[in-house]
Amino acid sequence: MARQTFQEATVAAIAHEMRRDRNVFIMGEDIGAFGGPLHSCKGLWDEFGAQGRVIDTPISEGGFVGAGVGAALAGKRPIVDLMFLEFMGLVIHQFGLDGGAMHYYSDGKAKVPLVVRAKYGVGPFHGHAYDFHSWLLNVPGVKVVAPATPSDAKGLMAASIRDDNPVLFMEHMGLYHAGREEVPEGEYVIPLGKADVKRRGRDVTIVASALMTKRALAAADILAQDGIEAEVVDLRTLAPLDEETVLESVARTGRLVVACEAVKSGGSASEVAALVVEKGFAHLKAPIARVAPPNVPVPFHRELEKLYLPDAGRIAEAARAAAAA
Amino acid sequence: MTQSNETLLDLYRLMVVTREVDLAVSEIDGHWHGCDGEEAVVAAAYMGLRDGDTVAPHYRGSLVAAYARGADLARLFAGIMGKATSYNRGRYRSDICGPPEFGVIGLYSGALGPPLSYATGAALAAKLDGTDAVAMAVFGDGSSSRGDCHEAMNFAASLKLPVVFLCQNNQVAISTPSRDRVAGTVADRALGYGMPGVQVDGNDAVAMVDAVAEARARARRGEGPSLIEGLTYRARGHFVSDAADPRPRDEVEAWRARNPIRLFRDRLAGDGVADTAHLDAIDAEVRDQVAAAMAQAQTDPEPGADVLGADDVYA
Ligand SMILES: Cc1ncc(C[n+]2csc(CCOP(=O)(O)OP(=O)(O)O)c2C)c(N)n1
Numbered sequence: 329m330a331r332q333t334f335q336e337a338t339v340a341a342i343a344h345e346m347r348r349d350r351n352v353f354i355m356g357e358d359i360g361a362f363g364g365p366l367h368s369c370k371g372l373w374d375e376f377g378a379q380g381r382v383i384d385t386p387i388s389e390g391g392f393v394g395a396g397v398g399a400a401l402a403g404k405r406p407i408v409d410l411m412f413l414e415f416m417g418l419v420i421h422q423f424g425l426d427g428g429a430m431h432y433y434s435d436g437k438a439k440v441p442l443v444v445r446a447k448y449g450v451g452p453f454h455g456h457a458y459d460f461h462s463w464l465l466n467v468p469g470v471k472v473v474a475p476a477t478p479s480d481a482k483g484l485m486a487a488s489i490r491d492d493n494p495v496l497f498m499e500h501m502g503l504y505h506a507g508r509e510e511v512p513e514g515e516y517v518i519p520l521g522k523a524d525v526k527r528r529g530r531d532v533t534i535v536a537s538a539l540m541t542k543r544a545l546a547a548a549d550i551l552a553q554d555g556i557e558a559e560v561v562d563l564r565t566l567a568p569l570d571e572e573t574v575l576e577s578v579a580r581t582g583r584l585v586v587a588c589e590a591v592k593s594g595g596s597a598s599e600v601a602a603l604v605v606e607k608g609f610a611h612l613k614a615p616i617a618r619v620a621p622p623n624v625p626v627p628f629h630r631e632l633e634k635l636y637l638p639d640a641g642r643i644a645e646a647a648r649a650a651a652a653a
Numbered sequence: 654m655t656q657s658n659e660t661l662l663d664l665y666r667l668m669v670v671t672r673e674v675d676l677a678v679s680e681i682d683g684h685w686h687g688c689d690g691e692e693a694v695v696a697a698a699y700m701g702l703r704d705g706d707t708v709a710p711h712y713r714g715s716l717v718a719a720y721a722r723g724a725d726l727a728r729l730f731a732g733i734m735g736k737a738t739s740y741n742r743g744r745y746r747s748d749i750c751g752p753p754e755f756g757v758i759g760l761y762s763g764a765l766g767p768p769l770s771y772a773t774g775a776a777l778a779a780k781l782d783g784t785d786a787v788a789m790a791v792f793g794d795g796s797s798s799r800g801d802c803h804e805a806m807n808f809a810a811s812l813k814l815p816v817v818f819l820c821q822n823n824q825v826a827i828s829t830p831s832r833d834r835v836a837g838t839v840a841d842r843a844l845g846y847g848m849p850g851v852q853v854d855g856n857d858a859v860a861m862v863d864a865v866a867e868a869r870a871r872a873r874r875g876e877g878p879s880l881i882e883g884l885t886y887r888a889r890g891h892f893v894s895d896a897a898d899p900r901p902r903d904e905v906e907a908w909r910a911r912n913p914i915r916l917f918r919d920r921l922a923g924d925g926v927a928d929t930a931h932l933d934a935i936d937a938e939v940r941d942q943v944a945a946a947m948a949q950a951q952t953d954p955e956p957g958a959d960v961l962g963a964d965d966v967y968a
Contacts, residue, residue, distance in 0.1 A: 384833070385834070387798045388800065627961060629955065
């Protein structure tokens with residue numbers, strides 16, 4: 329075990345995979361000797377730079393994500409550091425519409441083992457906060473991963489690199505340098521598409537991911553003081569969704585709150601809610617609550633930002649209402 | 654082109670504003686992307702525009718662009734803190750996004766590149782309306798690698814739109830030297846698009862303002878876009894608290910020695926445009942103005958919950 333931050337654990341997984349498989353390489357802006365904004369690639373240049381496997385790119389997102397798709401088609405396993413998730417808007421065509429379709433449209437002959445990493449999230453870095461992952465849930469063929477802890481970041485990054493599909497790996501800036509935990513050393517792989525029950529409880533299920541998982545766990549502490557036992561299901565992978573774990577939990581609790589950092593309209597929380605309505609309706613004892621930001625762009629002033637983003641109090645409140653219904 | 658003494662002194666004043674804004678904001682915002690060393694390019698880009706013109710400034714210098722178009726400095730500073738008195742009441746940051754009511758197109762997400770097309774669109778509107786308005790499309794050397802930059806240039810040149818493309822080439826993008834990741838020179842690209850392109854000493858204020866004036870005049874005459882590359886240097890880190898500036902110290906020092914404000918001051922005094930007492934008076938007046946605006950902004954109120962405006966997204 330090593331005590332690592334989210335950022336360190338993520339980079340450790342990348343380094344491990346780069347040692348293991350020479351087809352893995354990484355490219356992005358300022359990731360070479362500089363080490364990447366917010367240290368996103370710290371240490372990789374020293375170990376792999378001389379091999380030409382850590383590549384500084386021009387500010388040409390469409391070009392280098394497209395080149396990532398092309399290199400993946402040619403047998404490489406590229407990792408692209410997109411820097412910030414808001415730039416997904418510039419590359420959704422290459423990454424999603426084309427990259428996600430190639431395997432299916434070629435009847436299995438093409439595959440695109442590409443990881444795009446991106447920082448996002450309301451947090452200490454005041455800007456580039458947009459959480460746009462929900463868009464990609466509407467694009468067949470891509471996977472979306474959003475870890476909540478350093479260990480999960482490590483295991484999920486390893487699995488993302490080994491996966492044969494385009495994967496978006498989301499790195500929340502509010503979790504990035506926010507404390508260390510024990511992370512398994514060496515080989516550590518967490519399968520994609522599997523949720524993790526981060527806390528057991530019988531009264532209400534709270535489904536979340538990334539920073540919202542942390543806040544859901546804090547909400548569960550608040551609820552415990554009132555004698556309400558919340559179960560926290562951390563999705564870890566938003567696409568494909570682990571339907572089984574969500575449905576199994578709701579079957580026991582009968583109550584569902586979904587916390588999400590993406591805006592409510594068209595957000596991934598709606599997908600979880602729809603799943604439970606469709607396949608778990610008989611178990612529901614209360615209306616489903618979605619706790620998510622209002623339908624506005626992330627506001628700038630810190631107080632507005634706080635009003636925008638769900639906190640533990642608001643998640644607890646929704647869970648309390650569900651439990652009382 | 655010869656500029657009037659009045660224009661030259663306006664230019665000097667705007668350069669000093671650029672510097673004083675930098676110093677003032679650096680004290681309250683560690684994330685401020687300053688213009689130290691780039692004042693000549695910034696001031697020349699945004700000076701002397703007319704009503705009806707549009708600017709899509711490079712983010713570094715955006716606040717000065719808004720000020721030059723007539724926005725109030727205290728309200729712009731308020732926007733750096735997200736105060737209720739800012740032009741958008743705290744909803745968005747004024748350091749990279751100026752108020753559109755002054756003909757400024759900012760970064761509405763954090764992505765570099767798209768505003769260059771928005772400027773081109775403003776020029777298209779001017780052409781459709783038959784006015785002689787122009788649009789300034791300003792970008793960094795790093796941003797010149799964005800597809801949007803190439804697309805905007807080809808679009809503007811093929812439709813002969815009144816755009817002035819101006820590259821604020823400070824020779825680095827975060828940590829990446831332009832010599833490593835910008836192939837060829839930016840100015841030379843103009844040839845490929847069939848428009849005039851010049852590389853100008855970006856620390857020479859007069860050369861910069863001359864080049865901008867010529868390109869604007871050409872655009873106003875309906876002769877289409879031009880490209881100016883102002884070669885300058887980022888004298889400090891990427892942002893104020895950026896500790897990791899990997900550039901060679903002697904290179905940084907050599908460029909700092911060519912500070913554009915100092916060079917311009919010497920020239921104005923040497924050419925007899927103004928004596929040093931006059932220039933000192935401008936400096937002092939600007940310093941007071943900036944200090945007063947900052948003091949005002951700092952005591953301004955924070956936004957209330959109503960500003961979140963969950964029902965305000967649609968026009
Ligand atoms: C499309 C896009 N890619 C990356 C970034 C992140 N980023 C912010 S500033 C910057 C450097 C820009 O370099 P340049 O255009 O030369 O401007 P400078 O900072 O040197 O003034 C980068 C890469 C961004 N904001 N937008």
